Amino acid sequence: MELMLVIAIIAALASLTIPAFGYFKRRSQDARCMANLRVLHAALSSYMSDHAQVWPQYPKNGQDQDDNAQAKWWYETLKPYGATRKTWLCPSHPTDYADELDEKNYDFSYIPTAFDPDPNIAYQYRQPWLIEFGGFHEGSKANQVMPDGSIRKEENPAPPSR
Numbered sequence: 001m002e003l004m005l006v007i008a009i010i011a012a013l014a015s016l017t018i019p020a021f022g023y024f025k026r027r028s029q030d031a032r033c034m035a036n037l038r039v040l041h042a043a044l045s046s047y048m049s050d051h052a053q054v055w056p057q058y059p060k061n062g063q064d065q066d067d068n069a070q071a072k073w074w075y076e077t078l079k080p081y082g083a084t085r086k087t088w089l090c091p092s093h094p095t096d097y098a099d100e101l102d103e104k105n106y107d108f109s110y111i112p113t114a115f116d117p118d119p120n121i122a123y124q125y126r127q128p129w130l131i132e133f134g135g136f137h138e139g140s141k142a143n144q145v146m147p148d149g150s151i152r153k154e155e156n157p158a159p160p161s162r
Helices: 002-050 067-082 097-102
Strands: 109-112 131-132 141-145 151-155
Touching: 002 067, 002 109, 002 131, 002 141, 002 151
Parallel strands: none
Antiparallel strands: 109 131, 131 141, 141 151
């Protein structure tokens, strides 16, 4: 009888704590997303240090304007500065991570700002360097990394297309 009472108490306590696991999982995914943005900020800062403080310029040749080509270009550009393919994906992004290693699929969760090729222009304006396009955190809020490396949450400017 005492054993059944102990089991019932443990079951009651477990049923009270299980909803908290979802909350903590969402918070850990949000923290990982912010860490990804900080890594990308560091990679962009290092890139600009090596290129006379000029923001990376995506080639606009008209033939490869699809998202996958742009994602591949950004990945290849920042790869030498520590930005891996997983860094470009928010953990809350609804994607199949098995496809991440597929050489034809370069999925990404963050949109870099298209600055002009003038030196230091990325530091001159209080404009985000990268914006999360998903809005996977806190309802419709999206993480953004600012020129000083700080992260802020704003209303999602670009909802996910999938």
